[in-house]
Structure formats: structure tokens, C-alpha cells
Amino acid sequence: SQTIHQWPATLVQPVGSPLSLECTVEGTSNPNLYWYRQAAGRGLQLLFYSVGIGQISSEVPQNLSASRPQDRQFILSSKKLLLSDSGFYLCAWSGSFGGLGANVLTFGAGSRLTVL
């Protein structure tokens, strides 16, 4: 069965410091991968998605970047964090054989980032 892992689960960083959140998927190949951000415990905003190694699409221009160095690895980064980067970051994957219907997203447990 497919599983998705995100880490770290919680992170407290000072303004101006770098960021790296990692996401890996097991049990599937060539997944579509996504990074969402959730502010204030409510709406989900798509930040980046990737359909393959090295292929990144950005939905919202901002202080963050994403990379996909391996088929099942998706990394969210920042060189200098801002206060407004605080939030709950969710990685997700989808695939044609997700078992729940074509292209249904399955989410990781999330990474809570607090920028002070």
C-alpha cells in the first residue's frame, strides 16, 4: 500500500533563516506531488506541484521554492524565512492507481512551521 511521510512535524525558525521540509512517498511510482499551505487552520492554498523529477510548477509566487530530486521525494525550501511563512504545510500525492479513484489526492500529516 502507498504511504506518504512528511518531516519535520513541527519546526520553529527565526526570521531570515533557511527552511527545508521533506516529503517522500512509498509504494507507488511516478506520482504527482503537491505542496499546500494552510494558514490559521482553514483554507488550503496550492503552492507547488510536480509531475516528474525536476518538473516543478508554481501556483503562487513567493518566498518559497520546491524541488524534486527523486521520483518519490518532494522538498519545500526557503533561503530566508519571513514571518508570513508561518503555517501548516501539507504534502500530497496523486496517481492514476490511487485506489480511491483517478487522481484523488492523499495528504501527509503536515509540518507546522512557526517563524519568530
Add this chain to the structure above:
Amino acid sequence: GQQLNQSPQSMFIQEGEDVSMNCTSSSIFNTWLWYKQDPGEGPVLLIALYKAGELTSNGRLTAQFGITRKDSFLNISASIPSDVGIYFCALYGGSQGNLIFGKGTKLSVKP
């Protein structure tokens, strides 16, 4: 872009009561999804709807895909404390399976 309106924003109910929430879109879509997010966790898929008029149940949950393909509702019967969380509707808003989410309905259940 597509507008997705979800209501109500929040609900405070007594254990045992039934709950109803809905979403409407400005455009026609072929798939409606309902997710639940427990506090501090990632959203989990509850129900997926693929056909206009489709009515699907998952335990105490029932969801319907509106005939006009612009709306959907989710009902929860006989609510229990573990139903607490945020419920999201979602649609495919772009290429590569990107989901657009409603702003969520935050459900609180009083024992």
C-alpha cells in the same frame, strides 16, 4: 478562476444532532470530493462523487453531487465527538489533478 463557496463556515452542535454542509461552484465540474481534517493532521478523503445526481454514503456520512454539477452537500447523521474537525469540499481546478478547496466548515460537537 473558479469560485468555490462552502457554507457554513462553522457549526456548534450537540452530540446526536444531524449536520448538513454544502458547496457551490461558479462552473460545472465532473468530480466533487469531500475531505475531513482532524486537528493537527492532514485532510483525509471521505467521499468522492463522479456523476451528477450521485448519492453516496460512507457510514453516517452521505454526500450528493448536484444535478446541475455546480453543487454538492455533505450530511452527517447522529453526530459524535470524533466528528469534530474541518470538512472541505474540493474540485479539480486545473491540469495535473490540482484540487481547489473550499474554505472549510469547522464542526464542533458538544458531548
